Amino acid sequence: MKRVVVVGLGYVGIPVACGFANAGFEAVGIDVIQSKIDMINKGESPVKGKEPGLDELLKKVHRAGRLKATDDYSVCKGAYAILIMVETPVDKDNLPRYKALKSAVSSVGENLTKGTIVVIESTIAPRTTTDIVQPILEKNSGLKAGEDFYLAHCPERVAVGVLLKNLKELDRIIGGINEESAKKAKELYKKIVKGKLYLTDSLTAEVVKTAENTYRDTQIAFANELAYLCEELGIDAFEVQKLVNTSPGRQMLLPGAGVGGHCVPKDPWLLLHGSGETFKPKIIPTSREINDSMPHHMIDLAEEALTQSKVKSKGAKIAVMGYAFIEDSDDVRNTPALPIIEHFAKSGAEVIVHDPYVKGAEGIELTGNLNDALVGADCAIFVTGHSRYKSLKLKNLVQKMRTPIIIDGRNLFDRKKCIKEGFVYKGIGKRH
Ligand SMILES: NC(=O)c1ccc[n+]([C@@H]2O[C@H](COP(=O)([O-])OP(=O)(O)OC[C@H]3O[C@@H](n4cnc5c(N)ncnc54)[C@H](O)[C@@H]3O)[C@@H](O)[C@H]2O)c1
Numbered sequence: 001m002k003r004v005v006v007v008g009l010g011y012v013g014i015p016v017a018c019g020f021a022n023a024g025f026e027a028v029g030i031d032v033i034q035s036k037i038d039m040i041n042k043g044e045s046p047v048k049g050k051e052p053g054l055d056e057l058l059k060k061v062h063r064a065g066r067l068k069a070t071d072d073y074s075v076c077k078g079a080y081a082i083l084i085m086v087e088t089p090v091d092k093d094n095l096p097r098y099k100a101l102k103s104a105v106s107s108v109g110e111n112l113t114k115g116t117i118v119v120i121e122s123t124i125a126p127r128t129t130t131d132i133v134q135p136i137l138e139k140n141s142g143l144k145a146g147e148d149f150y151l152a153h154c155p156e157r158v159a160v161g162v163l164l165k166n167l168k169e170l171d172r173i174i175g176g177i178n179e180e181s182a183k184k185a186k187e188l189y190k191k192i193v194k195g196k197l198y199l200t201d202s203l204t205a206e207v208v209k210t211a212e213n214t215y216r217d218t219q220i221a222f223a224n225e226l227a228y229l230c231e232e233l234g235i236d237a238f239e240v241q242k243l244v245n246t247s248p249g250r251q252m253l254l255p256g257a258g259v260g261g262h263c264v265p266k267d268p269w270l271l272l273h274g275s276g277e278t279f280k281p282k283i284i285p286t287s288r289e290i291n292d293s294m295p296h297h298m299i300d301l302a303e304e305a306l307t308q309s310k311v312k313s314k315g316a317k318i319a320v321m322g323y324a325f326i327e328d329s330d331d332v333r334n335t336p337a338l339p340i341i342e343h344f345a346k347s348g349a350e351v352i353v354h355d356p357y358v359k360g361a362e363g364i365e366l367t368g369n370l371n372d373a374l375v376g377a378d379c380a381i382f383v384t385g386h387s388r389y390k391s392l393k394l395k396n397l398v399q400k401m402r403t404p405i406i407i408d409g410r411n412l413f414d415r416k417k418c419i420k421e422g423f424v425y426k427g428i429g430k431r432h
Contacts, residue, residue, distance in 0.1 A: 001026040001066075003079045004188075007104045008086035009036050009069060011262075011331065012121060012156045014047055015054060015163040016083060019192040021061035025080070029069040030104075040069035049329035049357045053164045076111035081188050084108065085121040085156060087262065094269040096125050098132065105133050109140025117150045117184045123209050123267055126274025129153045129202035130177055146178040152185035153202045155209030160261065160329045171195035175205025210271035213264050214284055219253045220264075221287030224294055227255030227429030237429025238411050255429045257383045257409025258294040258336025260325025265291070265334045294428065295336040295383075298409050299343045301426040302379055305405045309424055311378050314348035317402065319377040322384020323355040323366060327410075330357040336409075337383040352377075356388050371400070378403040385410035394421040 002025050006017040009031040021027035031037055036046045043062035045055050061067040076082050086100040101122060108118065120133055129152075134145045145151045153175045158166040172193055176182025182199040189197055200208075223241065230237035237255055244252045259265055268284045275281065306313055325335040337353065341364060344351045353366045354373035360366060367373055370388075374380060374397060382389060389412050398404045398421050406418055408427030418425035426432050 002081075003028060003075070005030060005076050005079045005082045007031075007082065007084045007108065008100070008122070009033075009040060009046070010085070010087065011047060011160055011163060012085040012158055014040070014045060014058070015051075015158060015167050016085065016121070016156075016192075017067055018054070018057045018061055019164075019167055021064070021066040022057060023191040025066070025191070027061070027067045028075045028079075029067070030071060030073060030075065031069060032071060034071070037069040037071060040067065047163070047330070048359070049324070049331065050161060051163050057164065073107040073111045076108055076116070077113050079113075079116050081117040081119065082108055082112070083119045083121050083154075088122045088124055088266075088270070089262070090266040090269045094266075094272075096128070096270055096273055098128075101128075102132070102136065105136045106140055109137040112137060112141035112143060112149060114143060114148050117152070117181070117188055119151075119185055119188070120153045121156045123155055123213070123263060123270060124153065124206055125210070125270040126203055126206045128206060129175070134177060146176075146181055150176070150181040150184040151202075152176040152181045153205045154185055154189060155205060157212075160326055160331045167192065168194055171198065173198050173200060173205045173208050175200045175202035175208075177202050207271065207274065210267045210274075213267035214271050214287075216253075217259060217264050217268050217291060218283055218287040220256075220259055221290040223253045223255040224290050224428075226252075228297070230429050231432060234431045236415070236431060254411065256294065256385075256411075257298050257428060258339075259291040260334040260336050261331060262333040294409075295339040297428065298336070298340055298381060298383065298407060301428075301432075302340075302344075302381055302405070302407045304432075305407060305424045305426050306379060306403075309378075309403050309405060311403050311405075313344060316344075316349045316378040317376055318344045318349045318351045319373040319380045320344075320351060320353045321373065321380055321382040321389060322386055323353050323358045323361060323364070324384050324386070327385040328357065328387055330355075330359070332358055332361065335383075340381060340383060355384070356386055374400045376400075376402045379405040379407065381407040381409070382412050383409050385412060394418060394423070398422050 004020040004025045006013045007030045009029045017027045017029045043059045045058045086104045091097045157170045174185045227237040241252045404423045
């Protein structure tokens with residue numbers, strides 16, 4: 001059985017490893033976190049939240065003995081393919097922080113043997129494959145990329161909540177450092193991807209991936225900017241969005257409490273890291289600024305509502321509804337909830353965070369019980385659009401709360417109905 005090694009068992013690595021195991025390969029996952037390794041070796045997925053099919057698939061391939069996890073890089077020796085998908089964040093100056101990537105690539109290089117296909121699936125700044133990854137692999141292995149082993153960048157397109165579906169169905173871009181590498185990588189991905197596989201060079205693939213998420217960020221920024229405008233004009237931005245989209249070719253996105261997750265907030269910076277001295281980007285950094293302002297706008301709306309209701313934030317009970325960055329997930333990376341929690345904690349409020357999926361966060365009072373959060377609360381700030389929140393009954397909610405204030409960051413409630421029930425209601429893109 002051919003061995004496929006997956007380095008980095010996160011939101012991307014786990015479904016990919018399961019996919020190759022299910023396609024008949026011996027899949028071996030490498031990670032540096034022992035608890036993840038132990039869970040996988042027991043047939044349990046470390047990814048929580050709604051991920052259709054993932055728990056079952058992991059159990060199935062584990063039972064069949066085709067998926068194992070380890071921290072030992074010697075499994076790379078003699079492997080058919082090694083796929084690297086560790087985290088690639090940016091630092092506080094928005095520069096790529098490649099600590100995990102360089103460490104993983106170094107260890108792979110030390111254990112690389114002839115004929116293996118090495119693929120970087122992590123999202124990376126333009127030229128990273130040829131200028132950072134390739135030299136480390138060649139130095140540590142003593143082998144020549146493109147001749148002794150193959151090297152390609154095949155950026156991942158999975159998304160939290162639809163990991164397996166996207167992995168199977170979406171088209172993929174494969175950028176080789178040479179044609180042979182791209183062709184070899186295509187053979188590999190054909191085994192798990194039903195979508196089309198487009199071959200190109202590694203630099204183009206790096207730009208395509210970072211541009212995909214940057215494009216999304218700018219589209220969201222447009223929706224958010226329009227939400228600010230609609231609030232000023234006293235109209236509903238969600239109605240505007242719906243009606244704009246009745247015009248052919250318009251696909252306006254929705255405004256919201258902020259953009260989170262591992263990817264969209266940092267990929268624009270990775271993309272710009274490839275730009276030279278003379279080029280001065282405008283839309284991309286401005287979009288980042290607008291999207292980063294949204295949690296602060298939520299804070300302003302909440303403070304206004306508290307003042308209106310004659311409640312001081314010091315001593316108030318603030319219920320932050322949702323800690324995950326996206327609905328029905330446990331992924332809290334770059335969550336817009338955090339600046340809101342920090343603001344009210346600093347103001348001396350009692351902050352309690354509710355999330356149905358997130359099971360603990362350092363230094364934060366987190367509950368999965370709605371009553372713990374809402375009973376006696378002075379303000380409920382809805383940051384995440386979890387499905388559970390959509391079915392909340394306003395009549396019950398108004399009775400539970402000490403001061404009935406709703407701050408709606410995800411268009412969860414009807415403004416008029418909230419006001420009718422006695423709430424002070426404010427929301428992103430809503431008339432106040
Ligand atoms: N999450 C997504 O939906 C998504 C989608 C497309 C692309 N991506 C990209 O894929 C990459 C991975 O994202 P993710 O969400 O899976 O991240 P993650 O943080 O969930 O997973 C990364 C894993 O790599 C492990 N790791 C770190 N250093 C290691 C090392 N030296 N050796 C072995 N393992 C190591 C970590 O412990 C972690 O388990 C990132 O570049 C991201 O931008 C993510």
